[in-house]
Every structure is written in structure tokens, then in C-alpha cells.
Amino acid sequence: MALTGKHALITGGGTGIGLAIAATLRDAGATVTITGRRKDVLDRAAKKHGLTPCVMDVQNESSVIDGVAAAVDDHGPVQICVPNAGIAEGRALHKTDLEFWRTMMATNVDGTFLTIRECLKSMHQTDWGRVIAISSIAGLRGLKGAPCYTASKHAMVGLIRALAADYLGKPFTFNAICPAYVDTDIVPQNVERIMARTGMSEEEAKQVMVGANPHGRLIAPQEVAETALWLCHTKSSSINGQAIQIAGGEF
Incomplete structure (x- = not known):
């Protein structure tokens, strides 16, 4: 499958799942921008895999606006948007202070919202697009010991499903990938x-x-990456509004 001419933007793209997706899409021909807060990490990943680094903090609205705009200026409209940056940490609810809750939501929920919002502005200029949010199995069920994280990942799935409903009949799809422990x-x-x-x-x-x-x-990060690639296939256009589990048999 050739993604030549398509511009992908992946948050948290310097390591882990984000980097696996970035390298896989790049190998399929896409031009890939990876974002994150650590310039040294981004630069190493970009040099090794032929990616474009962009320092961006998904908790900060101005940073996301400026970062996505710079990526669009460099490589054209974002047609594959992968909100992947996130925090994964468990804590009992009675031990959860407001700062912990707000930091989790600012990264996992606000960061996803801001990334998709800004990417859609340029995606609207095109006739094809994919939004693939990296949620979690915790976005579909309750994860013991992690109520805050679970709530944030449920919110991501809800946002994706609402966007899929909003854009029915348009040439864009919105899906979430929900892995277990990677x-x-x-x-x-x-x-x-x-x-x-x-x-x-x-x-x-x-x-x-x-x-x-x-x-x-x-789960290997590459298993998640291959699922993201599959969702970019021209013959995957009827897969929309889904929360796809990669969980080794979780129901």
C-alpha cells in the first residue's frame, strides 16, 4: 500500500507505539511529522527513520496550534492524524488529587482534542483523511486501580465516535485503537x-x-502500528467510529 503524497502527524512519536506507527507509515511512503516535548528524543528518532521532528506539548493549546501549523507549512495538509501522546499511570481514587486528575485529562483528553481539531483544519482542504486515536483497553472497560486513566481513555473513544457520526458520508474516517499492555x-x-x-x-x-x-x-508496538497502517488502506474506508481492541483475547 502506497501512502506517497500523504502527510501524517503523530504525537508522542519519538518512542514506543508512536515511533512504531511513524516508521511504519514512513515505510509505506508517507511523509511523517513526529511531535513531542523532548527535542533530543525526537531528533534521534527522526534521523534514524527519515521523519520530521516538531517540538510540541499537547497540554498547551498555543503549542499545538503552532506545531501543527508549522508541520502543514512544511509538508502540506495533515491527512493522517494520530493522537498518541498520553500518560498511563494508576492511582486509587481516594488518593487522587486534583492536580493528578487535571494533568491526566490535559494530556490524554485535551491533547487528543487539540491535535484532532488543528489537523482537521488542513484535512478539510483534501479529499481523503484518517484520524486514528491511540486509546487503550481501558477505554472500553474499567481498569482496576486506574479510574482516572480509565476515564480519560473512555473520553477519547467517545470523541472518536462522535466525530465519526459528524462526518458520515465525508471522505474521512475516525477510529480508536485500544491496546492492552504494550x-x-x-x-x-x-x-x-x-x-x-x-x-x-x-x-x-x-x-x-x-x-x-x-x-x-x-503486545509488540509493531502490532499496533500494523493496525494503524491497515486503517489507512483505501479499502478500509467503511471502518469508521470503531474502537479496535489489540488485547490478546480481551472481551
């Missing part, structure tokens, strides 16, 4: 939190996440 840098961070909270060993803490996936292994 083998990214977030895993060791969560391992440390589990160890600190429970006193488990490192291996025991990791097995908490591995065991939560029904097929008993972490």
Missing part, C-alpha cells in the same frame, strides 16, 4: 510503581502486567 518504556515505569506499592520483586511486578493480557505476553 512492551514500551511505560512498562518499567509501572513495574517500579507496583514494586513500591506492593513490595513485589521486579519479575513479580512485571508479571502483573503480562498476566493481565489474556494471551500471556506483552
Whole structure:
């Protein structure tokens, strides 16, 4: 499948799932802009995979407006928009302060909203577009120990479904990908939190996440990337408003 001439923008594109999607779309011919807050991380990823880096903080409206506008100036309208940047952290609700809640929502919900809004402004100038939000299995069910995160990921799925309804009959589709635990840098961070909270060993803490996936292994970022690529296929235009699980058998 050739995506030559298509401009993709991926938030949180310097590492993990975002980078896997960026490299996969680039290999399919797309011109890809990756965004994030850490210039050094973006620059390394861009140099290795032939991507365009753009420092952008999805929590900051001005940063998103300016970042997307710069990407459009460089490469033309965004036709593949992938809001991927997010925070994944669990905390009991009675231990959740307002700052934690607002930071989670500012990144996962506001960041998704702002990214899609700004990309749509240029996408409207074209006759084809894909919006692919990276949500989570927590966007479809309650994730034990992570009510704030769960709420934010449900919000992302709701936004995608509403946009799909708004644009029915138009040449744009809106879908969410909902992975379970993926083998990214977030895993060791969560391992440390589990160890600190429970006193488990490192291996025991990791097995908490591995065991939560029904097929008993972490999901590879490339599995998510290939799903995003599939959603960009010209023959995937009837897949719209969906929350696609990549969860090893989760129902």
C-alpha cells in the first residue's frame, strides 16, 4: 500500500507505539511529522527513520496550534492524524488529587482534542483523511486501580465516535485503537510503581502486567502500528467510529 503524497502527524512519536506507527507509515511512503516535548528524543528518532521532528506539548493549546501549523507549512495538509501522546499511570481514587486528575485529562483528553481539531483544519482542504486515536483497553472497560486513566481513555473513544457520526458520508474516517499492555518504556515505569506499592520483586511486578493480557505476553508496538497502517488502506474506508481492541483475547 502506497501512502506517497500523504502527510501524517503523530504525537508522542519519538518512542514506543508512536515511533512504531511513524516508521511504519514512513515505510509505506508517507511523509511523517513526529511531535513531542523532548527535542533530543525526537531528533534521534527522526534521523534514524527519515521523519520530521516538531517540538510540541499537547497540554498547551498555543503549542499545538503552532506545531501543527508549522508541520502543514512544511509538508502540506495533515491527512493522517494520530493522537498518541498520553500518560498511563494508576492511582486509587481516594488518593487522587486534583492536580493528578487535571494533568491526566490535559494530556490524554485535551491533547487528543487539540491535535484532532488543528489537523482537521488542513484535512478539510483534501479529499481523503484518517484520524486514528491511540486509546487503550481501558477505554472500553474499567481498569482496576486506574479510574482516572480509565476515564480519560473512555473520553477519547467517545470523541472518536462522535466525530465519526459528524462526518458520515465525508471522505474521512475516525477510529480508536485500544491496546492492552504494550512492551514500551511505560512498562518499567509501572513495574517500579507496583514494586513500591506492593513490595513485589521486579519479575513479580512485571508479571502483573503480562498476566493481565489474556494471551500471556506483552503486545509488540509493531502490532499496533500494523493496525494503524491497515486503517489507512483505501479499502478500509467503511471502518469508521470503531474502537479496535489489540488485547490478546480481551472481551
